[in-house]
Amino acid sequence: MGNHEVRLKSKHHIDPITHKHGEKVVWSCNDSDFRIWFPPEHNPLDPGPETSVHGQLERTVSKSAAAEEYQYSMYFFKDQSLAEGNSPPIIIIMR
Numbered sequence: 001m002g003n004h005e006v007r008l009k010s011k012h013h014i015d016p017i018t019h020k021h022g023e024k025v026v027w028s029c030n031d032s033d034f035r036i037w038f039p040p041e042h043n044p045l046d047p048g049p050e051t052s053v054h055g056q057l058e059r060t061v062s063k064s065a066a067a068e069e070y071q072y073s074m075y076f077f078k079d080q081s082l083a084e085g086n087s088p089p090i091i092i093i094m095r
Contacts (some may be wrong), residue, residue: 036072045060071088
């Protein structure tokens with residue numbers, strides 16, 4: 001299984017990301033800590049932290065997640081804003 005880093009082009013632009021079951025997803029932002037969250041009952045990730053530490057957050061795609069698109073939100077603490085690019089951001093889970 002691979003690890004994939006999602007490096008933000010800017011705080012407000014997040015391209016759609018594609019992952020497979022069991023892969024690690026790493027979000028990183030150089031200038032702000034952030035929080036991600038998914039709608040209740042529609043989260044493809046294994047349980048874990050939602051808030052970054054020093055601008056980085058690592059989570060693993062659940063092996064039981066359905067293969068589909070999942071919308072999520074991303075909040076940046078530094079300027080108290082939500083990600084807007086491809087709003088809401090999505091993660092696509094593949095088989």
